[in-house]
Amino acid sequence: MGKDVIIACDFASKEETLKFLSKFKKHKPFVKIGMELFYSEGPSIVKEIKKRGHKIFLDLKLHDIPNTIRKSMAVLSKLNVDMVNCHAGGTKAMMKAAREGLGNKTILIAVTQLTSTDQNAMNKDLLIKEDLNKVVMHYAKNAKASGLDGVVCSPLEAKKVHQVCGKNFITITPGVRFKENAKGDQKRVMTPSEAKKIGSDYIVVGRPITEAPNPIKAYERCCKEFIG
Ligand code: C5P
Numbered sequence: 229m230g231k232d233v234i235i236a237c238d239f240a241s242k243e244e245t246l247k248f249l250s251k252f253k254k255h256k257p258f259v260k261i262g263m264e265l266f267y268s269e270g271p272s273i274v275k276e277i278k279k280r281g282h283k284i285f286l287d288l289k290l291h292d293i294p295n296t297i298r299k300s301m302a303v304l305s306k307l308n309v310d311m312v313n314c315h316a317g318g319t320k321a322m323m324k325a326a327r328e329g330l331g332n333k334t335i336l337i338a339v340t341q342l343t344s345t346d347q348n349a350m351n352k353d354l355l356i357k358e359d360l361n362k363v364v365m366h367y368a369k370n371a372k373a374s375g376l377d378g379v380v381c382s383p384l385e386a387k388k389v390h391q392v393c394g395k396n397f398i399t400i401t402p403g404v405r406f407k408e409n410a411k412g413d414q415k416r417v418m419t420p421s422e423a424k425k426i427g428s429d430y431i432v433v434g435r436p437i438t439e440a441p442n443p444i445k446a447y448e449r450c451c452k453e454f455i456g
Pocket of ligand 1: 236238262342343344380402403433434436
């Protein structure tokens with residue numbers, strides 16, 4: 229599995245996003261398009277970024293009944309992105325439907341428990357009484373059994389996911405910071421070299437690159453530390 233750094237392009241508009249990506253002359257970074265950008269600009273932003281030669285992770289975290297998911301994934305498959313995702317909490321039936329709708333050529337990733345959901349919220353709000361780590365591993369196993377390729381997980385969970393689901397099951401880890409950076413709103417963070425050590429397959433990096441004084445240098449540093 230190819231290790232790579234994915235830049236989270238959390239911008240509100242096409243103009244800002246393309247202005248940012250135009251700074252990259254030597255590189256064609258793998259780009260994550262999230263809900264904010266997709267809902268404001270629609271499929272045209274995906275087509276535009278693809279036309280420029282970037283790989284795309286379309287991070288829309290689908291979660292609905294299997295029939296709706298199957299049909300929505302079939303529509304998304306026409307955008308020819310490289311990676312999409314859905315919530316493992318939608319059940320195995322939903323994840324299988326996602327795979328059927330999407331086909332096999334796009335990487336399909338599950339979101340287990342969001343990193344914003346802690347043990348207390350999961351127990352009290354969702355009424356799931358188990359240990360959070362156990363739930364994450366159970367959802368990862370469900371994702372694998374449903375034909376998905378991997379999971380988004382916190383850097384602290386990546387190693388365990390590989391132990392439970394095998395080394396070819398992809399782990400994508402956000403929450404990456406350089407040693408000297410502020411954590412922002414991320415609670416459990418790791419440096420790119422630490423993420424490499426624990427065996428993450430892809431790291432998703434937003435603000436440490438997008439808000440860096442020199443985003444190209446920050447991206448190159450991430451690649452050097454993570455890929456080597
Ligand atoms: O700016 P920062 O590096 O914190 O951005 C991380 C990106 O990863 C954001 O786009 C965020 O939505 C995403 N993400 C996350 N935690 C998850 C799943 C996705 O931070 N569990």
